[in-house]
Amino acid sequence: MPRNILFGLIAAVAAALGLAVGAMLLQPKSITIASGTLLQTPRALPAFSLTDQDGQLFDNARLNGHWTLVFAGFTYCPDICPGTLTLLKAVKAKLGPEAAKLQVLFLSVDPARDTPERLKSYVQFFDPTFLAATAPDAELEKLARGMSFVYAKVPGATPDSYTMDHSTALMLVNPQGQLAGFFTAPLKADSLSADLKTILGNG
Template sequence: MGNGVLKWAAAAAVAVLLGIVAGMFVLRPQVLSITSGTLLKTPRPIDDFQLSAASGAAFSKADLAGHWTVVFAGFTFCPDVCPTTLTELKAVNARLGDAAKDVRFLFLSVDPERDTPEKIGQYIAFFDPAFQGATGDTAALEKLGANLGFVYAKVPGATPDSYTIDHSTALILIDPQARIAGYLTPPFKPDAMAADLEAIIAASN
């Protein structure tokens, strides 16, 4: 084989290699950049779970499928963080416009001793009737917390019933395939959060 043929073969091989590399960069999924938190490069699967919805019906992983879900873990006796966050989420929902049909907001109570499904329903309706609510027994909540990435701890009060609960303030973003897509972190700014959610939905369509 002559030098000319060798040079041509080498050049062709380099061109093919460069084409493959370029194709990898062009075709590789890009992670959307948001200002309200962090999106995972690869969505993380969620184990199935069994909770009770505010309506009293069963609530499981299947109820997260088919739409985006913003999950907030808290409790109805929360004096500050929870009502503030739910008020901000109400503002986010109002700013979503047409995109609101693709997003659910789920308040997950980590205080099953005091928060019955009925109480949760009354609580979230005060902020936005469109909000969903759920809770479960301690074992189910602890397992789900380890899976989703939220933590909480009971803090004793002056009396057995006056305890409070320390809990994570980050919001968990679940994609339509019921996988963890990312986390939204405080301080929450409704305009920015709504814009981020709209961008995420648009990028997924």
């Protein structure tokens, strides 16, 4: 075989091997968690516009650069919401220094009653670092579809005594602002914090 052809074949094989090794190195590490499910391919979220607990805009950009746990609920919730926020306070304490990589967002599905002032008072009771936001129903419904959670208004005896049914899962958003997975009931502080340490340590 002529030397120039041989050198060409060697170069082609080396290039192919280099591409294969590069692809392997660029693949995300496989992570297994006990408290829920990580998406094999993170899902882009639709553009959204919420109002946070300080009356400021909370949009997709606020999700970039850190991991975010999103919990959908409402401040008049009698048990699930306060119980979950209490759990998340304990989880953040167990994360230690890794907690700096994570933000918690309480997403109210009751915009008629959950004003920014009420949301701020509510979440800060559990942890002053927790964020809260809400939006008109049309905006919430768009985000609910993108994040795969559901909610519905349940009428009460009077127009103001309604309640809200809602998903209890925690939604995990990665530092690129993509839906990365879900943590599902029953949620336990020890297992959830262990899973988050693994994710945050690899992210």
